[in-house]
Amino acid sequence: MKRHFTAIGTALGIFLGLMLPATGLQAQTTRTLSGKVLDGHEGEVLPGAVVKVVEGQNAWTLTDTRGRFVLNLHEGPVKLEISYIGYETQVHEMVLDRNKDTLFFLTPLSYYLEGVTVFAESAGTRLRRAEMSIERIDAEVIRKVPTLFGEVDLLKVVQMLPGVQAASEGSSGFHVRGGSPDQNMILFDNATLYNVSHMLGFFSIFNSDAVSDMTLYKGDIPARYGGRLSSLLDVIPADGEGRFSINGGIGLISSKLAVQGNVAGDKLTYLVAGRRTYADIFLPLAKNELVKNATIHFYDINGRVRWRINDNNYVYLTLYNGRDKFAISDMGVKFGNSVAAINWNHTFSDRFFMKVHATYTNYDYDFKGSTNEMEMEWVSRIQDAGTRLDFTYMPAPEHLFEFGYTSNFQWFQPGKAVGTGELDSGAQIEQDITMSRRQGFVNVLYFSNEHKLFNERMELRYGLRLNRFDNVGPTTLYTVDENYNLLEEEGVDIASGDFFYHQYGLEPRLGISYLVSPNVSVKASYARTLQYVHLLSFSSAGSPLEIWIPSSPCIKPQSSHQVSAGVFATLFRKDYEASVELFYKDLDNVLDFKDHPNLLLYDKIETELRFGTGESYGAEFLLRRNKGALTGWISYTWSRSFRTIPGVNNGQKYRSPSDRPHNVNIVLFYDISPRMEASLNWIYATGQPITLPEGRYWFYNELIPVYTERNSYRMADYHRMDASLTIRLGNMNRRWKHSLNISVYNLYGRKNPWAINFRMKPTGEQYLEMTYLFSVVPSITWNFSF
């Protein structure tokens, strides 16, 4: 371990040595203008506000999560424009004759005059940035989308974004550009999450009251992140800001409460948010005796503390704990996540920043059940501990360097099942099946630069990640030959702490944006990504009992090359945005199961997997309206996704489980009046691929099924419409506010399939049976804040 840190420290030193001299020489005297942008009414910081020089110099920047900005400008008179969505734009003139630090207070736009701009950054910003394939959504948007069972859900909103599809009905999993759900990295305050579902995927673990905003990178992932092939969902926790306040909601099956405030001025702020469902209170109304006595609920609690040590040092602590319980009769399953993250943000100077993070994630499940013969318990666990050291350096207005080091250690206990029986004689019987623990260790060095060129008409972003992945004992290592036969039946035992396999990887990132005109830009990007952990998903329906395993000598890292290109435009004074984006992904070492795999609690899983290549390609069309009473977006995505894996489907190319060519998302928000707002969404996606038998023949007194190709059939197309209405009650100018939200999920009761089963009639004829989860689901929630 020590030798790795020495090598990494040396490399980091080299990087710093290369970066720092790149500042160049300034022909004119440069002064630093820094400061904060704040809400003029509440005093809250405004992250993502635009601070732009409008005359004399070409320079602009965004405020960070603390509302701070820094601009390096030429000495002399400066005219600044400060803008932020939902606030009046301000213009300030000043003479910059020395380094200055200042505060700007923006006035919220009157709600009576303008509609809410939907996204967390302006259309103009999106037009200019080199990054593409990015969607940023803030918590306000998440709360406006119609809900399932009255529960606002971040991932349900993600599933409505262009290029994104839900993995299945009711699931929190999602496909991005034809990728599988495990190819999405989900971070919460930089902590890696592995299973983000409550209640079998009906809800996600994210409480919208504890979330500030989220960003989905659909392929053009910044160099500071990696580890998954398809996307990165970066969820930022909300800070407690300003005065003491209480927000809550009481719904049909769940309630929530959030308390936030500060201590000693703004020295220390806090936020605590919790929620719990009580869906099982309605189960006694069911006809089925077993369902009547069932238990279905979850709870979660978020905590966030921000400690401002001084203006140059901030410490953040994020905590999360959530648990699900699902039980019928003598069987049940409990599962959930625990997350802890601590960050230290340090400002060396107005041009040089550092962030240090430490994170820990635990996901585990515990299933218990009994039959007449046996009782059993099945447990599994994943732990992930990570550290990050991130530096941001802005030597000149044209350059933004980011570089740093990340390290993640992962422990996997894929499964341990114990079956016990007690016979009439009192004798005990016990069977114990334990899958070997597996550990992975990933260390990464990265750097990137955002380089503005040609009077900022062009922005070039380039970066590189250097990875090293290691397998670490203890484990039992199974290796297979080219025919996937075990070389050692019993495997080889690896002692605790032994490093026994490693892989290096390079992940270059490149992006370019060119402003053709003030309203049109063209962009292109290339990214290579590597993935060292893999989800062994039994079915696309999703379940909390999935198994993650790390790469190993026989399970090589998955890799992807993705290229994207697009045209982006703002229309009608930036009230509208339109874009067309094309993408192509080439995948290697993607995995699938062989036919008739041995899956459950099988330690020698290497014999059941097959590896090959994949490709995904498509086009995304988007039209978005940002201002006015009616806002929202309409998107259409056409995409295809295939796999070619020797040993699967006779080695022929076949549809991947995420191949769903047509996807339409319509999400609309309408401000009816100052007291009422409505939202409507309609989602359509081509049906999921499935494998069905087409013929049968006799053998040994059984009818043996005959299949043609894997995934050659499809379930019925998926579509549904949701609607909601929010009515603000009482005096809206008072501090005490409350509102009623009425939502209808699946407005026209579409029976979207969740699973397909085979059944047999009494005549012996086989037929298909679809399981669907929802018909029309209304809900009503009363929300309040104080």
Added chain:
Amino acid sequence: MKYYKTIHTALLLLTFLFGATGCTEPIELIGDDMESRLVITGTLSTEPGYQLIEISSTVPYFGTDLPENIDAAKVMLNDRELARDAPGIYTTGESFAAVEGETYVLEVWIDFDGDGQQEYYSATTTVPYIHVLESLSVRSLVPGAVDVPFILLAGFQDTPGDDYYGAALWINNDLYSNRILRYYVHSLNDYSNDGTFLRYPIPEWIITESLVWDNGETYDLYSGDVLTVELQTLSEEYYRFLQEAKIEKNQHFPLFSGPRGNVTGNISGGALGIFGSYAVSRKSVILPKCPGLPERE
């Protein structure tokens, strides 16, 4: 698969637990009917007697039609033509016994596609060597007790290297393993036991006072009943076919079962089915008197 009971229990419980939340509805399969395909199945045994080859075609899976046999123009086994015994059934003589270590070639000529030209299909199998079942006993799952539930212990000498075994159960001369789901299949490539004398517990049948039988009925057992196990040493291709066929016919759990696929056969020319062989050894044991088993009147 000694953990079969635990895993099967888990699957049943989990499917019930998660499936209880959904509603169901029959649906129609929309798609073109698959073209009928030729199926050739046959096995050779070391036990003297008629050995048969059966030729049929597939029928649509979601329909009421059942597969029917079809006649071939000629069926040869090691250059000897087999006699047609019934539609699609071709047999050896009644004294035929496959010879251990010998390779047999099956050849079939049939105009399956109706174009007036005979298509040729073939397969080979090498007969494995017998593993003599030297002992058969019952052992209670209750340590130290002589009472149900019993497990059958098969005593035989394993040979070094890969071995593929099957087992069929008779109860008082009734073939209990008359369906593939009641037939036991296992490969023994375990290094620590390779080539040793085994007292192998067969987990497929847990002997209690009644066993699952056809059409939802049960087969009742009594003390004094004779259980006969036929230990079959299978050719490798036959073992794989049986194992995969069992997986396909076992209960599928939508959330927890892997992808479906065709059972791997060894017939050339694109025909489905299997031509395999096995060596046979039998032993019997009498169920003892014990508190859990009634006595026949």
